[in-house]
Every structure is written in C-alpha cells, then in structure tokens.
Amino acid sequence: MGDEVPAELVESLQATAREVRRDVVRMNLASRGGYLGGSLSVADLLTALLFRELRVDPQRPAWADRDRLVLSKGHAAAALYSALALRGFFPRDELTTFRQFGSRLQGMPDRIRLPMVDASTGALGQGLGMAVGMALDARLDRRATRVYAVLGDGECQAGGTWESLMAGAHHRLGNLVVVIDRNGFESDGPIESVLGIEPLVEKLRAFGYRTEEIDGHDFREILGAFAHARAATDRPSVVVARTVKGKGVSFMENTHVWHARAPTKDEAERALLELGLSPSEAAR
Secondary structure, eight states: OGGGSOHHHHHHHHHHHHHHHHHHHHHHHHHTOSOHHHHHHHHHHHHHIIIIIOOOOTTOTTOTTSOEEEESSGGGHHHHHHHHHHHTSSOGGGGGGTTOTTOSOOSSOOTTTOTTOOOOOOSTTOHHHHHHHHHHHHHHTTOOOOEEEEEEGGGGGSHHHHHHHHHHHHTTOTTEEEEEEEOSEETTEEHHHHHOOOSHHHHHHHTTOEEEEEETTOHHHHHHHHHHHHHOTTSOEEEEEEOOTTTTOGGGTTOSTTSSOOOOHHHHHHHHHHTTOOHHHHTO
16 A cells, blocks of 8 residues: 555645644743653654544544544653644644643643543553553444554563553454554663564564564555554554654754753754754744
C-alpha cells in the first residue's frame, strides 16, 4: 500500500506533523518543562494514526465503536494533545495551558479530564497491558474496534511490556497493533548502552507477532504498515518504527539531552525557524 498513498495525502500529513512539532516546542517553552525529544520523534506516527488510520469522531469522543489509542509513552503527551486539537477534539488555544495547575492538559494523559483520551498513562510498561485488555474486550463484545498502543523503545526494557506481549499473542488478538517509537535514546543515554533490547524484531516475532520494521518518518511506509496489520486478522501486529529523537530540529536530534529539557526562548525560536516559521512568527 505504501506506493499507492497519494502524494497529496502525504503532503497533508507532513504539514500536519510539522504543526504538531511547532506546538510541542511552544508548549514546552511556555510550561518550562515536558519531553521534547520523544514528542518530536513520535509526531509522524501520531499524525498518521489520528488523521488517517483510526476510526474516531471528534463530535463523539466516547463513541463505543471507535478505535482506541493508548499512548503508553505518556511523557510524549504534548504531541498527542496537539494532534487531538488539530483533529478537532478540543480548541487549539487550550494548548497554551499545558502542564498548568488546573489544566486538562497535564504532563501525562488523563482520561478522566479528557474523554477523548483512552487511557491514563505515564508509568512506563503499563500501557500495553491496558491495550491488550481493550482489544480482548472488543473481541468478546464482537465490536470492530481496533486498538493501537504506542510505546517508547525504553519501555521494551520493562518486564510488564513482555508479559503483555505474551498475553496478546496467547489470545491471538488480531485487532491489536503495537507501535514502537524506536528513537534509540532514553533519559540516561542510548538505549543499547543503558540496557540493550536488540535483536528487537526477532524477539517480537518469536513472541508470535506479525512484525514489520519501517522508517517512522515516511508516511508511505507508516500507512503501508498499518494496512498490513489490518490484514493480519489471525494474530497481533507490531510496527517497529525507526525514528530520530528530536526529529525536525537539528540541534535536538539524536541525543538524550533533550529527553526532558525545556528550551530557552532563543532555543525555541531557533527550533521554530527550522520547523518552517518566519522570524517574526518564531519570535511570538
């Protein structure tokens, strides 16, 4: 399917992902905190999910037959909030309240405050277990719901992730898709230096998953992988998306320094210039 994706669709998704990245920079500057690197790396994946793959309705956020999205790497909440706002789930100007006291947009997703969020996450290694439960529930209720769990690669160091993978394979949950944002870094440094997870693809296949490795910034490959996962109804799927930590901002790319650091005003302006804004727009 990757080769069949219209160029106009790719361009539209690229433009939306660029807006997500701009929002992420602004939100982290205003809140003086957040997680820039992993939010920038996952922006394309969340854009593809919310603007193309998922059956959701912004006018009916609690629609029973909607597809579910579990952002297990909850520290990338800024990217999720931006994508949800751009998709029409809530006003975009609410993004300015990110991480403020009393705001619905806390540092980690909160489904009680935000009905369009399917799971409260942030404790790494737990989101996939919730996604497995949702997928099993949908099958028992004979609903067409599909469940997508977005994990960070650092989460693949957690035992709970592998227990949940075993459960998904045991129940042959063909309506479950695991998306791993494989940007190669966590808070303390490179994944493979802190606690290596390779050979990741081979492990996932051995656990019984239809596994595909893609460029997580190429929308043709992303949408193609999702199409292949939909066709694999006999077992769950994993998409290992090779991404760049800090994608889109040269001085933030491929380093753990920006995992949880907020930018200064000058750094944010530099980032926004690289993300296509004019000098006057970047300085606002």
